Amino acid sequence: MAKPPDAQPGVSYVMPVLNEVEHIEAAIDSLIAQDYEGQFEVVLALGPSVDGTNDVIAAMAEVDPRIRRIPNELGSTPGGLNAAIRASTHPVVVRVDAHSVLPPDYTRIAVATLIATGADNVGGIMKAVGETSFEKAVAHAYGSPEGLGGTQHHVGGKAGPADTAYLGVFKRDRLVEVGLFDEGIKRGQDWELNRRLRATGGTVWFTPELTVVYRPRSSLRKLIRQFVATGMWRGELARRFGTANGLRYFVPPLAVLGIVATLILGIVGLATGVTVLALAFVVPALYLLVVLAASVRAARNGVGTGLWYLIVLPCIHFGWGIGFLLGFLKLTGITERTGR
Template structure:
C-alpha cells in the first residue's frame, strides 16, 4: 500500500464508522489491499458503537500503523468526515464508507483520473450487492433506473463532467477552501459538497471505471427509514436551491401526491360529494396516475429485471414501492417545512 513519496501524491482515506460490525473488516481490508505507489493512511472517524465495532476498529488500528482513529461522539457523518479530513496528512482525500468495498485498482485509477482531467472531485459507480433475498432485491433496485432515477453513479455512463461524485477522490486543499462538508446536512452531503465545488469553478468528474461495492439496508423498516430521511434532506436541498434540481427528484413526490389525490377522490365519489354525471370521468382522471403505477409494478412481477424467482420479483416490487413512497413523502415534508435536523438512524436502530 505504501511507496516512495516522490512517485505519487499521498492519499488519506477517510471513513465514518458507527455500528458496522458486519461490514467493517471487509471495508478496511478493501482499503489496505489497494496497490498504490505512494504514501497512504486510513483515518477512521469512530462513533460510540454499541455492537462491537469500536473494539474491532481499535484492534485493527493497534495491528496496523496505517490506521488512525479520530473520535466522532456526534455520530453525524459530515462532522465525522470533517474531523477525519482535518486530521489527515496527505493532499488527496478518498472517502470510503464502512458498508462499502473498493475495487482493485480503485485508488490508482482515481488519482490518475484526477490528475489527467484537472478535476477536484472524481467519483465512480456504486455497485449494490446483497447477502439475503431482501438485500439482493434492494441491490437490484439501486442498480436499476427504476429505483433511483438513473443517476450516473448508479447506472454508469460515459466518462465526463458530472453533477456529483459518489464517495469521491478529492483534492484536500480545495475541500478546505470551500469549508469541507456542511455539518448541518445529515443526508445528501456529497451532492451539496460537489455543488459548492462546481459553484467555485472546479470540475467534478465521473469515471465509470471506478467501482465500489455497496451493501444496502437489510430490512423493510431500515429501508423505509433511510429513504424517508434521504427524501427529507433532498427536499431541503431543493428548497435551498430554489427548485433548481434535476427533474428525476420530482417524480417520487409527484407519485405520492397523485396517489393521495386518487384516495381522496375515491372517498369523495363514495360519499356522493361529486355530481353523478361527472362520476365516471372524474374516476378515470383521479385514478389514472395510480393505476398506471400499479400496472408498472405488476409488469415487474413477470419481468426478469426483478430476479429469477417469483419471490425475488415480489421482493423487488415491494422494495421499489417502498423507495418511491418513502422518498417522495420525505421530499414533500422537507421541501415544505425543511429538514429540521432530521437524522437517518436506519443503520443504528433495530
C-alpha cells in the same frame, strides 16, 4: 529527504462509522488491499456504536498502525467526514462509506484520473450488490429506471465533467479551501460540496472505470428509514437551491401526491356514487401495474427477489417522496427532534 518526482501522492481514506459491525471489516480490508504504491492512512471517525463496531476496529488498528481512530463528536456523517479530513495528513482524500467495498485498483485509477484531468474530485459507479433476496431487490432498484432512475453513477456512462460524484477522491487543499462539508446538511452533503467546488472554478469528474460495490440495507425497516431521511434532506436542498438540485428529484414527491390524491378522490367517488371521481382510481391502478411489471423483470434475479420487489419499490418511492415533502416544507428539524 525530498521525494522523487514520480512518487505517488499520499492518500488519506476518510470514513465516518456508526453501528456498521456487519460491513466495517470488509470495507477496511478493501482499503488495505489497494494496489496503490503511494503512502496511505485510514482515518475513521467513530460515533457511539452499540453493536460492537468499535471493538472490531480496535482489533484491526492494533494489527495495522495505518488505521487511525478519532471521535466523531457531532455524530453525523458530515461531522465525521470533516473531523477525519482535518486529522488527515496526505494531499489526496478518498471518501469511503462503511457499506462500500473498493476494488483493488480503485485508488490507483482515481489518483491517475485526478492528475490527468486536473479535477478537484473524481468519482465512479456505485454498484449495489445484495446477498439475500431482499438485498438483491434493493440492489436492483438502485440500478433501474423505475427505482433510482438509472443515473450514470448507478449504471455507468461516458467519462467527463459531472454535477456530483459517488463518494469522491478529492484534492485535500480544495476541500479545505471551500470549507469542507456543510455540517448542517445530514444527507446530500456530497452534492452540496460539489456545487461549491464547481462554483469556485473546479471540476467534478465522472469515470466509469471506477466501480465500488455497495451493500444495501439488510432489512425493510432500515431501508425505509434510509430513504425517508435521504428524501428529507434532498427536499431541504431543493428548498434551498431550487431546480439547480435537479428536476428529477421532484418526480417522487409529485408522484406520491398524485397517487394519494387520486386514491382519495376514487374513494370519495365510490362513497358518493360520483362516477367521474371514481375514475381517479385509474392512476393508482397504473402505478400498481408498473410495480408488477417491474417485479416480473426483477424476478430474473430470483423469484424471491421479484416478490420482495413488490414491497421494496413502493417503500423506496413513498419513503423518499414523503421525506422530500417534509424537507421541502422545512419540517426536517421537527422530525429529527422527535426521533422519527
